[in-house]
Amino acid sequence: MSLKVNTMAEATAEGIKPEVLFWVGCAGSYDARAQKVTKAFASILEKCGVSFAILGNEEQCTGDPARRAGNEFVFQMLAIQNIQTLNMYEVKNIVTACPHCFNTLKNEYPALGGHYDVVHHTTFLQSLLDSGRLTIEGGAWKGKKITYHDSCYLGRVNDVYEAPRKLLESLEVELLEMKRCKTKGLCCGAGGAQMFKEDEPGDKRINIERAEEIVGMQVETVAANCPFCLTMLSDGMKAQDKQDDVMVYDISEMILQSNIISKQ
Amino acid sequence: MGIQQVLFLLVLSVTAYLAYRHYHRVYKNIFLGKPKTINDRPSERWKNVLLVAFGQKKMFKNMIPAVFHLFIYIAFLFTQVELIEIIIDGIFGQHRIFSGVLGGWYTLLINLIEILSFLALVATFIFLYRRNLLKIPRFVKSELNGWPRLDANIILFGEILLVTGIFTMNGADGLLQKLDPGHYPDTGVLFLSNAFGEMFLTNMTQDSLMTLERAGWWLHFLVVCGFILYLPFSKHFHIFLAFPNVYFAKLRPRGEMENMPAIMNEVKNMFGLPVEAENNPDVEPNLDFGAKDIFDLSWKNILDAYSCTECGRCTAVCPANLTGKKLSPRKILMDIRDRATEVGKNIDSGDLTFFNGEKPDGTSDFYKKHYQDGKNLFDYISREEIHACTTCNACVEACPVLIDPLEPILELRRYEILSESAGPPDWVPMFTAMENGGSVWQMSDEREKWRTEI
Structure with missing residues (x-):
C-alpha cells in the first residue's frame, strides 16, 4: 500500500484546499504504537476519498500535558505558535x-484566538458512515466479543460516547460494556501529564486496575480511542501476561481490518 | 405575656443574633478568595438550580442513598411549614394557629409532614447503619477520622431528636384534643401520631400530656435552633450552600482550564503579536502564579469547599485514590475549607501581627498582600497528593452539588511549577522537549517521517 499524505504547505503550493486538517499529535507522530493508528486513519480517509492534509513538521504539541502539569508558559508558547500556523493556512x-x-x-484554543471546528476521529468516521462515504462490512469483526474503553477526554470531558459505539455497532461486534463505562469510565492513568512521570506511591498502577477489569470481561479485544490509553492498556495486559489474549486496538484500526467498500 | 412566650422570644433572638455572626463569618471567609465575576447565562444557571439542587438529579446515579436522602430532604422542606407555625405560635402565645386558617388542608399537610418525618427517621437509621456498621468504603477513609465522622453522626442524632419532638408533640396533642377541645383545636385525624399516642400515651393524665406536648414542642424548636447554630461549623452547611454553589458552578466546557491572560500576553509580546486590551484586565506585574493559599483561589473555589458535605462520591471514583495513592478529592475540599476557617479566625482575632502591623481594609486583595501566619495551603495539602491527579474529571462528574475539586488541584500545580520552579523532576525533560522541539518527547526524527512509511 502506498499513500501520499500532503502537508498543508504542499497542498497550498499545489493550490489544493483540503476539506479537513488531520492533527496527528506527538504520540501519533512518534510513538510506534500510535503511528499505526495514524496510518490506519489516514488510509481510511484516503479510501473514503476525503481530501486532507497534515501540518507535518509545522505541527507542535498542543501544550496539553504542560498546561495540566501547571506549566502555563510552555503551554502558551506552543499554543500560540500552533494558532499562528493554523490561522496562516486558514484552517477551519x-x-x-x-x-x-x-x-x-x-476548548482551550478559542480563548487564545484559535477558533476551529474540531472533531475526534471517531466522530469524523461516524459522519462518513452516516453520509454513506464510508461503508463497512462487518466481516472480520462480526460477532466478536469486545469491550470499549472510554477515554476521559473524549467521554467524560467532552461527552462523546455515541460515535465510537456506533462505529463498533457497524462492525457488528458483540459489545460488552464494563461496569465503569461512559460517565463512570475509569481513567487509564495517563492523563494530567502522568504519562510522563513515575506514579506517586500507591498499591497499584491505575492501568493495571483498568486492565484487570477488561480481562474480567472475557473479551478478545478492547477498543480504545486514545494513543495514551493504547499504551497504558497494552502495558496493563502485558503486566498480567494477557497480551495475546486481549488485543488492544484503536477503533480506526478495527475498521481498517474489516472490509471497507472503497468509494474511489 | 406568658413565661413561655418570653423564653421563646429570648431563645429566638439569641439564635438569630448568633446565627448572623456565624453565617456572616463563613460569608467573609468565602470572599477571602479572589474576586471573580460569574453572571453569564443566568437561564442555564437557574436550570441547574432547579434540576441539580432542588431536583437532586445527580444524586440519582446511586439509587439507594438517593432515595433515603430524598426522604430527609423532602421532610426538611415540608417541615418548614410546621416550623413557621411554631415560630408564630411561639411569638404570639397561640396554639396551632394554622389549623384554623387551613382547615382540612392542615390535616393533609400535617399528615404529610408526619409520613415524611417517619420516612426520614427510617433513612436516618439506615444512614447510621451505612456509616458505622456497613462501613461503606467512602465513609471510612482516613480524612474522616475524628471530627468529620463525629459531625456526621451528630447530625443524624439531631435528626432523630427532631422527629421525636414532632411525634411527641402531635401524639400528646391528639389525645388532648379529646380531653380539652377548647384549648386544643381539632387537627383532624393524624394517622401516625394518633397511633403513636394511642399506643404509648393513653395512661397519662391530662397534666402530664400537657407537659409532654410542651416538651415535644420545645424539643423540636430547640433542636432546630441548635441546628441553625451548628450548621456553619459542620459539613451539613450544604443544605443551604448547595443552592448558590450549583448556581455559580462552571458552565464553560469541562476540558477548558482557566486561561492565564498575564502569561498569554507575555508570550504574545515575545512573539511580537498584538495584545488585545480587553483580554488584559487589570493584570498586575506580579510573578506569583497559581495558588499557594486561599487568597489565590477564587471565591467560588472556597464556596465549593464550604458546600462540601464530605459524602466522598468524588474520592470513591478517583483513579488515584482507588489505587492507593494519597490523593483524595474530598480531602482537598476539606483542607481548603479548614484553611479558610483558620485564616478567617486569625483575621477576626484583630491581632495586627497577622498583617505585619498594617491595618486591614477588609478586601481580599489586602489579605493576599499582607496576611501571614507562617502557613499556607501546602501545609494542608501535600505535593504527593496534587502530583497524583490524572485530571480525569471523575470527581467533577461525581459531585451531586457541582463542586469542582480539579480546579484547585491544578492551581496548586501552577503555583508549584510557575512560582517555585519545582514539581516532579520527571516533568523537566518533557518541558524541555516541548520548549525546544515542540514535542512531548525529545526526538531526533522529523515529525512527519511516518508519512514516508505507509
Missing part, C-alpha cells in the same frame, strides 16, 4: 485521533 476543520489534542484544540 480539524480532525484528530488524540482526545487530548482534541480537547485542547476545541
